[in-house]
Every structure is written in structure tokens, then in C-alpha cells.
């Protein structure tokens with residue numbers, strides 16, 4: 264047992280004796296994510312557990328936890344069936360607050376982009392267009408994934424670069440952890456791979472332009488605040504979104520309205 | 533004398549973007565080339581609030597009138613409390629925005645008059661940045677995620693590369709506005725503040741939690757649906773028809789309790805999401821709603837689970853005040869920033885991330 268496991272008791276499902284002890288991978292926004300195995304000791308699996316939130320009224324907490332786990336499972340199922348790149352669902356218990364799904368190799372897109380751009384202090388910002396093209400290419404893959412998602416009638420609800428994984432192509436074996444160092448070709452490789460959408464805890468089924476536009480607006484703002492240096496390339500996501508998703512033009516028109524509302528909101532102190 | 537060479541630097545700040553008129557004086561001491569040696573001391577902090585009758589909100593025209601009639605008295609008191617004469621002050625700071633146009637303008641006129649009268653430079657300040665800098669100075673939180681919650685704003689903010697970046701915000705009305713309008717529906721007193729009275733009433737509730745919409749989208753949230761629902765529930769209660777999930781009638785206190793539990797859970801949730809996103813475990817709450825003790829308690833429970841802590845200030849600093857404008861204005865002035873008189877306008881819209889935060893690394 265690691266120190267982290269002691270600090271955060273795992274859900275009962277993970278306390279059963281097993282050949283491969285669960286590893287607490289992250290404490291995300293609201294859930295804890297464990298790496299464990301499902302059925303076969305060689306089949307890695309991600310178990311997402313939403314422990315009770317001590318700050319929340321118990322009735323509200325139970326209502327939210329149950330609703331979010333089952334909604335997440337339902338939406339993942341649907342996306343998986345329709346070919347949107349998401350982890351497959353293995354098992355769940357909404358009342359107990361956990362969901363077991365396919366383990367995705369690689370790192371969150373946020374980590375890959377930041378490593379590529381260089382640390383805040385570093386001087387590794389892209390210098391020529393050819394290098395920038397690698398990032399633009401990743402942005403296109405993001406736009407494509409979001410376009411496919413919206414096409415199936417799902418809005419994500421929390422689109423950020425933390426909620427997308429960059430899975431190395433043809434990865435069956437763990438690529439394990441850190442992206443490539445920021446060397447010249449290492450940098451290009453650091454942005455390769457397939458974009459897999461995760462974290463559907465706030466997802467809803469919706470076909471409305473408004474909901475889709477808010478989804479894009481959330482991503483746009485999260486992107487700008489997380490990767491200010493790459494903010495100006497955001498258009499590449501929207502361009503590819505348009506190519507992938509037939510109904511994009513009306514969503515993008517609505518996005519303009521949503522942005523306007525955003526600017527108007529700063530009216531009062 | 534060059535401000536960057538002075539060891540003692542003093543600013544007077546004027547705030548009036550909503551219904552509070554505030555004037556305060558701050559002292560910065562220490563060598564600017566060694567920021568860790570610098571300290572801030574509040575020399576005075578005077579406020580006068582325009583309180584409208586129960587069931588009503590404050591209108592721009594009446595609020596501006598209030599600020600104009602009190603400006604000289606409040607500024608005079610601030611100077612007297614600080615024990616200073618005007619020539620000891622280095623600059624006069626005022627709120628450029630965001631806020632209500634007429635009240636902002638009336639206070640800007642007052643600040644301009646002082647600057648001309650005393651022959652001092654003027655510094656225009658972003659109100660939100662004022663809240664953040666004052667919160668950091670008072671609590672010592674060095675690199676927190678900031679939850680800024682007031683009558684006009686609801687934002688989750690984190691600093692990166694010389695700007696306070698907005699990670700999440702309300703998609704419609706501000707949380708304080710939601711509370712204030714709910715208070716009007718129940719004719720809860722606006723004295724000293726509607727939010728304060730809701731908090732007191734909520735302490736008597738809690739038998740039941742009424743089901744209200746819960747609207748979080750990523751790091752953004754929305755309050756208008758909740759307001760609509762809670763107004764309906766208030767109307768049903770007044771008509772003697774309101775029943776809780778246990779079949780018993782609910783009270784005004786139960787409504788206040790349920791509203792607080794729901795909207796504060798949303799605020800804590802979006803803050804936690806931002807903390808996970810930027811990898812921070814400090815959280816600073818600023819703005820008028822930030823003095824709510826239940827919100828502070830809930831935030832503290834969340835932060836503790838993440839191995840961090842919550843930083844908050846009391847009503848002197850989290851409710852709109854002049855000292856925060858003086859402090860943030862002086863920080864900017866020390867980097868060489870000032871606002872020429874003929875450019876000293878106000879603006880109702882002024883986003884937090886528009887300000888270049890030159891005084892931070």
C-alpha cells in the first residue's frame with residue numbers, strides 16, 4: 264500500500280484480494296482514478312471512484328453521484344458503439360459510486376502540449392511554421408474527435424485538454440508516463456497519437472446547437488487559459504470540427520452568440 | 533521623486549462600482565528591487581453603503597446620487613483616520629470598471645477632483661483585480677486558485693504569465709445576484725446585505741433539502757434556472773401550498789438553506805475542478821459572497837481533502853472597499869503605470885484578464 268492509498272481509502276470493490284493491487288493514479292476533479300485489472304490480470308482497467316464529498320449535503324451528494332456515474336456509463340456505451348474514440352465500459356455500480364473502463368495508454372493532451380511548448384520558464388516555444396504544423400495537426404485531431412462526439416448526439420460538458428488522452432498509435436504495451444523530451448524530433452513525436460475523449464461525468468445527450476456551442480465555448484476558454492501561447496491556433500480545432508460534422512455551421516453561428524454573452528457578462532462589478 | 537526609489541509609498545483608493553462607496557489608504561514599505569522585503573499596511577478603510585428598502589434592488593441613478601452626496605465625507609474620514617495630509621500621498625486610485633455606469637462615473641469624478649486638487653497622478657484600477665490582490669495581501673496566499681463571487685460576478689481565476697485568467701464563470705447571472713433577487717422575493721432585509729440575512733435564516737433551516745436544479749458545465753455554472761425554481765417555491769409557500777419531500781410544509785428558512793447548499797456546492801465543485809486542472813491546492817475566496825461562513829466551511833472541507841487550505845477575508849476586505857483599489861493601484865503605479873486625466877474614463881465592461889499584471893512574475 265502506498266501512502267496515498269492510506270490517505271484515501273479505496274472503494275470496497277478494490278479491497279478484495281487480487282493478483283494485481285490497484286494503484287491510485289490521480290485525484291482528479293471529483294473522482295479518484297485507480298489502475299487495476301479487469302477479469303484477466305493482463306487486462307489493465309481504469310476504475311473511477313467518486314467518493315462522498317464531505318462538503319456536500321448527503322442527499323444532494325447521493326443524488327449527484329448516482330446520476331453522474333450512470334450517465335457517464337450510458338454515454339460512454341453510446342459513443343463506443345458509434346465509433347467515437349472513448350474508453351469501453353467494463354462494469355459499474357452507480358450507488359457505490361464506481362465505474363470500471365478500458366485503460367487508455369498515453370498522457371493527457373494537456374501534458375503533451377505543455378511539454379511540447381516547453382515549461383513556462385523554458386524557451387522552447389515553436390519558432391517556425393513547420394514545427395507549429397505538428398501542434399496544428401493535433402488540434403485537428405481534437406476537432407475531429409469533438410465533431411464525431413457531437414454527431415452522435417452527445418455533449419461532453421467539461422471539454423478541456425485534461426479530459427482527452429493522447430494514445431500512442433498501435434499501443435498495446437504501456438508507453439508509460441512521460442512524453443518525449445523536447446528535442447527536435449522528440450518534439451514532433453510527443454504530439455503523435457490518437458485523441459481519446461474521457462471524463463463524461465457531466466455529459467448529456469443533446470442535439471441542440473446551443474448545448475453544442477456551449478461545449479465548444481468551454482473548450483475554447485479552457486484552451487486559452489491553459490495554453491495561452493497556443494491560443495491563436497484554436498481555429499484549427501473549429502476548422503476540423505466543421506469538416507467532420509455536417510451541422511457545424513449553425514453550431515458555430517451559435518458559438519458567436521455564446522461568446523457575445525460572455526463578453527456582456529462583465530458588465531457588473 | 534521616482535516612486536521606485538522610495539521606501540515608503542502611499543496610495544488613496546476610491547471604489548463605487550455598485551452600492552458601496554469606499555475610500556481607503558494603503559502604505560507599501562520596503563525596497564521594490566527586493567519584493568520579499570515589501571509589506572503592505574492598511575492605514576484607513578472607510579465605507580458607506582446605499583441600502584434600498586426590502587423587496588427592491590439598488591438602481592444606478594439612486595446609487596450614483598448616494599455616492600456623490602457621501603464622497604467628500606468618506607474621503608475626508610479616510611484621510612483623517614490615516615492621520616495623513618494630502619501631500620504625503622503618492623497617487624489617487626479609482627475603479628475604472630467593471631460595474632454600474634452611473635455610480636462608477638460619480639466616484640471617478642471625485643477621484644479626479646482629488647488628483648487635480650492635490651497635484652497627484654491618477655491610477656485606474658480593475659475592480660476584480662483589486663479584490664484578488666487585496667485577498668492575497670491579507671491572507672498571504674501566494675499562488676491560489678481564486679473564486680470571485682459577488683453581486684455582479686462569479687469567476688474562477690488562476691494566475692499565469694502576467695494575467696489573471698478566467699477558467700470558469702457563470703453563464704448567466706452572478707451568484708450574488710441570484711441570492712439578492714431571491715431575498716427580494718421573500719422581502720428579506722437588504723440591511724446590512726441580503727446575502728448576510730439569508731445566511732442567518734439558513735441556520736434555522738435544514739430539516740429538509742428541497743430539490744433545486746443543479747447546473748454545472750465544466751468550470752462554468754448557471755444560476756437563472758435555480759432562481760426561477762426557488763422563486764416558484766417561495767410563491768407556493770406564501771400561498772400556503774408549499775410541501776417538502778417529507779410532505780410537511782417548508783419554511784423560508786428551509787428555502788434559504790436549500791438555496792445555499794445547492795449554489796455553494798456548485799461553486800465548490802467548479803473551484804475544485806479548476807484546482808485539479810492547474811494542480812493547485814490553495815484556494816482564495818474574494819468578493820462579497822465570500823464572507824459567507826457556510827461557503828468558507830464547504831470550501832475548507834474540499835481543500836482539506838486535496839491537502840490544501842482555504843484563504844478568505846472578513847467583511848472589511850471581501851465586501852467592496854476602497855483599500856483594495858488603493859492597494860492594486862499602487863502595485864501598478866510602482867511598475868510605472870498611471871492613467872492620464874484626459875483618459876481617466878470608466879467602463880462597465882472590463883474583464884479580469886484584460887489587465888497586464890506587471891507586478892507579478
Ligand SMILES: Nc1ncnc2c1ncn2[C@@H]1O[C@H](COP(=O)(O)OP(=O)(O)O)[C@@H](O)[C@H]1O
Nearest residue numbers: 291292293294296309350365366367425461462
Ligand atoms: N480510461 C482511462 N485510462 C487511463 N487514464 C485515465 C482514464 N480515465 C482517466 N484517466 C486519468 O485520470 C485523470 C482523471 O480522470 P477523469 O475521468 O478526468 O476524472 P475527474 O472527473 O476526476 O476529472 C485523467 O486526467 C487521466 O489522466
Ligand SMILES: [Mg+2]
Nearest residue numbers: 291425426462
Ligand atoms: Mg477530468
